[in-house]
Amino acid sequence: MTTLVVVSHPDPQSLTQHVARSTADAIRDLGGDVDFADLHAESFDPRFAEADVNLFRGKGTPPADVVAEQDRIDRADDLILVFPMYWWSMPALLKGWIDRVFVSGLAYEFTPGSEFVKKLDRLTVHLIPVAGDDAESFDRHGVYEAFRTQIERGIIEYCGATLGSTTFVHESDTKSRDVLAAEIHDLSESIASRVAYPATATSRRRSKTVNWRLTGTWPPSSEACLPNGRGCATTDQLGARYREVPRTLRLPYANPRWSRRT
Numbered sequence: 001m002t003t004l005v006v007v008s009h010p011d012p013q014s015l016t017q018h019v020a021r022s023t024a025d026a027i028r029d030l031g032g033d034v035d036f037a038d039l040h041a042e043s044f045d046p047r048f049a050e051a052d053v054n055l056f057r058g059k060g061t062p063p064a065d066v067v068a069e070q071d072r073i074d075r076a077d078d079l080i081l082v083f084p085m086y087w088w089s090m091p092a093l094l095k096g097w098i099d100r101v102f103v104s105g106l107a108y109e110f111t112p113g114s115e116f117v118k119k120l121d122r123l124t125v126h127l128i129p130v131a132g133d134d135a136e137s138f139d140r141h142g143v144y145e146a147f148r149t150q151i152e153r154g155i156i157e158y159c160g161a162t163l164g165s166t167t168f169v170h171e172s173d174t175k176s177r178d179v180l181a182a183e184i185h186d187l188s189e190s191i192a193s194r195v196a197y198p199a200t201a202t203s204r205r206r207s208k209t210v211n212w213r214l215t216g217t218w219p220p221s222s223e224a225c226l227p228n229g230r231g232c233a234t235t236d237q238l239g240a241r242y243r244e245v246p247r248t249l250r251l252p253y254a255n256p257r258w259s260r261r262t
């Protein structure tokens with residue numbers, strides 16, 4: 001099983017990058033293959049330029065940098081997007097990656113008979129947004145609903161991919177480092193358990209995807225299964241590793257305050 005972890009943050013020492021690396025490490029520790037795409041470090045160009053417009057209009061071929069990203073998606077069974085919340089949405093760098101890479105041919109297609117075909121149905125996507133604000137504020141202002149509409153439904157489900165999970169990390173600037181470290185540890189382990197294990201039993205298949213926001217308990221009571229039933233791990237398998245991993249978070253900076261919206 002190969003997982004493509006995509007992170008959008010310019011600072012390799014940031015909380016967001018820490019979340020991405022912690023998740024990638026947890027997947028590797030469970031035996032999964034990880035392709036780590038650091039969009040900023042790799043200087044991905046998010047500008048939707050002339051070649052991209054031409055492609056959208058059915059002319060020309062995808063630019064080489066887009067083809068390279070599409071190849072990564074082709075190789076992946078799971079895609080994990082890790083990003084800070086900017087203006088109640090995703091950073092422009094990640095949005096540009098989606099605009100340019102999730103194009104006709106890879107993500108969707110119209111057949112000659114004009115039938116719309118969703119093409120990413122073999123992919124499961126996990127979202128990890130990191131936010132300065134707290135969950136109560138997001139709820140009150142309808143940010144979760146907007147996120148569901150724009151990103152989960154408007155992008156992932158539009159292309160036919162399965163939404164594996166959405167896990168918000170809240171209060172990046174006010175929570176104690178220990179609390180954040182514990183949350184990141186738990187979410188890394190939980191997502192890793194969902195993506196690293198190959199299918200073992202169809203009887204465990206579940207039809208509904210699971211959407212959770214750090215409310216789950218860990219280790220799980222009996223077994224951890226992929227939300228789409230593609231794999232399961234026993235508590236013993238996961239718990240053994242869980243106990244060995246230290247819960248530490250050392251960032252060389254203090255997160256600046258993001259003012260709460262009233």
Ligand SMILES: Cc1cc2nc3c(=O)[nH]c(=O)nc-3n(C[C@H](O)[C@H](O)[C@H](O)COP(=O)(O)O)c2cc1C
Binds near residue numbers: 134
């Ligand atoms: C341009 C910008 C816009 C932001 N918009 C929001 C926002 O709408 N909601 C929010 O909760 N936090 C917002 N923040 C705060 C970031 O989400 C927060 O600083 C980040 O998640 C902290 O993680 P980091 O240390 O990895 O940067 C914003 C920060 C920046 C720089």
